[in-house]
Amino acid sequence: MAEPLFLLQNVSKVFPNGTAGLSRINLAVFPGECLLLAGSNGSGKTLLTRIMTGLVHASEGEVRFQGVLLEKALDAVRRTVGLVFQDPDSQIIGETVQEDVAFGPANLGFKKAALEARVAAALEESGLAGKEDFPPRRLSGGEKRRLAVAGILAMGCEAVVMDEPFANLDWHGVTQVLAIIRRLKARKKTLIILTHELEKVLAFADRLVILHKGLLRDDGAPKEVIDRLDPSYGVRDPRAVYADVADCTWLPAV
Numbered sequence: 086m087a088e089p090l091f092l093l094q095n096v097s098k099v100f101p102n103g104t105a106g107l108s109r110i111n112l113a114v115f116p117g118e119c120l121l122l123a124g125s126n127g128s129g130k131t132l133l134t135r136i137m138t139g140l141v142h143a144s145e146g147e148v149r150f151q152g153v154l155l156e157k158a159l160d161a162v163r164r165t166v167g168l169v170f171q172d173p174d175s176q177i178i179g180e181t182v183q184e185d186v187a188f189g190p191a192n193l194g195f196k197k198a199a200l201e202a203r204v205a206a207a208l209e210e211s212g213l214a215g216k217e218d219f220p221p222r223r224l225s226g227g228e229k230r231r232l233a234v235a236g237i238l239a240m241g242c243e244a245v246v247m248d249e250p251f252a253n254l255d256w257h258g259v260t261q262v263l264a265i266i267r268r269l270k271a272r273k274k275t276l277i278i279l280t281h282e283l284e285k286v287l288a289f290a291d292r293l294v295i296l297h298k299g300l301l302r303d304d305g306a307p308k309e310v311i312d313r314l315d316p317s318y319g320v321r322d323p324r325a326v327y328a329d330v331a332d333c334t335w336l337p338a339v
C-alpha cells in the first residue's frame with residue numbers, strides 16, 4: 086500500500102481553557118483519495134485539518150506527512166496541500182483577482198512568464214477568466230471559493246482541503262464547486278472535504294470519516310458508514326434526500 090500522505094496517531098488537542106477539541110485520533114489519508122470528513126458543528130472537523138496542516142499544534146500524538154514528522158515537513162505541506170478555508174473572505178490577499186491567484190505561485194518562486202501562464206490557466210479552470218482586474222472582496226460567495234481554488238491550482242498543489250465548500254452557496258454555486266471537485270478528482274488529486282451536507286457530494290467520496298465530539302467515530306466506504314450511521318452523531322442520513330449513496334450529489338457523479 087502507498088505511503089499515507091497524512092498519518093495521525095493518537096492525536097489529541099486540549100485547549101488552555103480545558104476544552105477537549107480532539108481525542109486520540111488515528112487516521113491515514115492516502116494519495117489520490119477523496120475523503121469526506123463529516124460531523125456536526127463543533128465535532129472537530131476544522132481543528133483536525135488545522136492540526137494536519139501545521140496551523141495548530143496537537144497536545145499529544147504524532148502527525149506525519151509523507152512519512153516525515155510534521156514539524157520537519159511544514160515546507161512540503163505548504164507546497165503540496167492547498168487549503169480552502171471555511172470563510173473564503175479570510176484568505177483573500179490580493180487587491181485584484183489576478184494578484185490574489187498569483188500570490189501562492191509567486192511565493193513558490195515562479196517567475197513572470199510561468200507565473201502568468203499558471204494564473205491564466207487556473208482562472209480559466211475555475212471559471213474566473215475575465216475577472217482578472219476585479220477586487221476579490223466584491224466577488225460573490227461562490228466566486229470567492231472558486232478564487233481560493235484557483236490559487237491552489239496555480240500553485241499546482243497535489244492535495245486540497247476544502248472546509249465546508251458548500252456553505253452559503255445557492256444551487257448554481259454548489260454545482261460550480263462540485264464541478265471543480267470532479268475535475269480535481271479526475272486528476273487524481275488528494276481531496277479532503279469537510280462537510281455535513283453529505284447529499285451534495287457523497288457520491289464523489291472514496292471514504293467517509295465521521296467525527297463526533299472530538300472523537301473519530303467511523304471510517305470506511307461511504308455506503309457502509311451510512312448503513313451503520315448512528316443518528317446521535319448529528320449527521321443527517323443523505324438517503325433522506327436520495328435513495329442511494331451513489332446518487333448523493335447535485336452534479337452527475339464521475
Ligand SMILES: Nc1ncnc2c1ncn2[C@@H]1O[C@H](COP(=O)(O)OP(=O)(O)OP(=O)(O)O)[C@@H](O)[C@H]1O
Pocket residue numbers: 100101102104105106124125126127128129130131132133171
Ligand atoms: N481556541 C480554542 N479554544 C477553545 N476551544 C476551541 C478553540 N478552537 C476550537 N475550539 C473548540 O474545538 C471544537 C472543535 O471545533 P471545530 O471548529 O473543529 O468544529 P467543526 O467540526 O469544524 O464545526 P463547524 O461545523 O461548526 O465548522 C469546538 O468545540 C470548538 O469550540
Ligand SMILES: [Mg+2]
Pocket residue numbers: 130131132171248
Ligand atoms: Mg469547521
